[in-house]
Amino acid sequence: KAGVTQTPRYLIKTRGQQVTLSCSPISGHRSVSWYQQTPGQGLQFLFEYFSETQRNKGNFPGRFSGRQFSNSRSEMNVSTLELGDSALYLCASSLGGGRSYEQYFGPGTRLTVT
Amino acid sequence: LAKTTQPISMDSYEGQEVNITCSHNNIATNDYITWYQQFPSQGPRFIIQGYKTKVTNEVASLFIPADRKSSTLSLPRVSLSDTAVYYCLVSEDSSYKLIFGSGTRLLVRP
Numbered sequence: 001k002a003g004v005t006q007t008p009r010y011l012i013k014t015r016g017q018q019v020t021l022s023c024s025p026i027s028g029h030r031s032v033s034w035y036q037q038t039p040g041q042g043l044q045f046l047f048e049y050f051s052e053t054q055r056n057k058g059n060f061p062g063r064f065s066g067r068q069f070s071n072s073r074s075e076m077n078v079s080t081l082e083l084g085d086s087a088l089y090l091c092a093s094s095l096g097g098g099r100s101y102e103q104y105f106g107p108g109t110r111l112t113v114t
Numbered sequence: 115l116a117k118t119t120q121p122i123s124m125d126s127y128e129g130q131e132v133n134i135t136c137s138h139n140n141i142a143t144n145d146y147i148t149w150y151q152q153f154p155s156q157g158p159r160f161i162i163q164g165y166k167t168k169v170t171n172e173v174a175s176l177f178i179p180a181d182r183k184s185s186t187l188s189l190p191r192v193s194l195s196d197t198a199v200y201y202c203l204v205s206e207d208s209s210y211k212l213i214f215g216s217g218t219r220l221l222v223r224p
Contacts, residue, residue, distance in 0.1 A: 004157075033212070043158070043201060043214035058211055090157050094121055101148040101212070105157025 001026060004093050004106035009057040012112045018079040021109045023091030025072050028045060031055070031096025032074040034066060046089075049074055050096045078111075085114045116140040116206035119217040125221050134218045136202030137181055142210055147178055147185045148203040151196075152217070158201060161187065181212045189220075197222045 005024045013019050025032050033056075034046040045058040049068035066076045072093070078085055092103035097112050119137040126132045138147070146165055150158035162169060164176040164185070175188040189196060200213040 035214075042216050045212040045214070048212075056210055056212065092157070101146055101163060101205075102160050104160065107155075110158055 004091060004104050006089075006091050006106040006109050008109060009060050009107065010110045010112075013114060014084060014114055015080050015081055017081050018077065019078045019081060019111060021078075021089055021111075023074045023076070023093075023106060025074070025091075025093030026104055029093035029095055029104070030072055031094045031103075032068055032072060033092045034074070035090040035092065036060075037090055037108070038086075039083075043090075046076065056108075081113045083113050085111065087111060116204060116211075116213045118202060118204060118213055119130065120200075120215040120218045122216070123219040123221065125223065126192055127223050128193055129191050130224075132188075132192050132220060133186050134194075134220070135184055135186045135198050136204075136215045137184045138202065138204045138213075138215075140207045141204040141213075142207050143182070144198065145205040147182070148178070149174070149176060149185075149187045149216075150201045150203060152199045152201065161200075164170060192220075192222045194222050194224065196220060 007022045023061045031050045033048040036044045048056040052068045063079045068074045090108045092105045094103045146163040148163035149161045152158040162174045162176045169176045177186040199217045201217045
């Protein structure tokens with residue numbers, strides 16, 4: 001079974017721009033979660049989508065948004081980029097039926113904001 | 115707000131047992147406590163999860179006391195390939211926001 005894939009793997013953007021990251025979950029997985037990882041703040045939860053609905057959300061500003069499509073693929077958007085948004089953005093998928101947090105992570109998208 | 119605390123780093127030798135503890139308060143009473151392993155340039159990898167008492171799988175054990183204010187990941191007979199960062203993951207009481215611990219960097223020496 002193919003693992004979680006994320007595109008692009010690397011991205012360089014300028015302050016003020018917006019960016020869209022994509023995540024394809026493992027086949028059959030209906031939940032997709034997004035995380036931001038930085039050396040200073042560690043792993044921080046952004047949001048979780050299940051069956052096209054946002055089921056949970058972390059403490060990030062409204063500039064961070066996401067969506068999930070009917071095939072469970074998910075996109076994350078960051079508008080009006082700031083230097084502090086430079087990070088590794090990780091997507092994780094899971095079956096999603098219960099409250100299990102057995103998630104499978106993709107390799108991440110490394111975003112650099114200049 | 116839920117808060118987690120993990121040791122920043124630990125050293126061990128091949129063949130030893132390693133126990134990594136995560137302290138957590140204000141976590142959801144009915145949610146799993148989960149542990150992940152992360153190697154450089156990779157996403158975290160699921161190790162084990164549990165709700166209470168003890169859970170064991172083929173790679174690790176997880177001990178959770180009755181008050182659920184901490185959890186201990188136990189790695190039996192570590193090898194060099196277990197050198198990685200280990201994270202606990204909990205959910206916050208009421209909001210169920212997911213909180214990762216700050217991570218424990220384990221170095222296994224020959």
